Amino acid sequence: MRIVVCLGFLLAATAANAQTYTTVVNREANTVTTVGPTATATTTQVARTSTSATYTTTVVRNPGGYQPMGASGYKPMGH
Secondary structure, eight states, X not given: OHHHHHHHHXXXXXXXXXXXXXXXXXXXXXXXXXXXXXXXXEEEEEEEOSSOEEEEEEEEEOTTOOOTTOTTOOOOTXX
């Protein structure tokens, strides 16, 4: 779980354009959730043995989030 926590903090620390990210660690549920202006990422521990652990990460875009090519999608110049 420590690796996942570090990953969450790294994601928050490397955010471009000084946007605000919030990371919440829930030790009871074995989850780390990072909420940003464009998406929410949740990592959950789904299995654990004495030698390894398995995690699943789900990313959900926020409505109206950042769209690098605009709402209409990619359009080459001259078309």
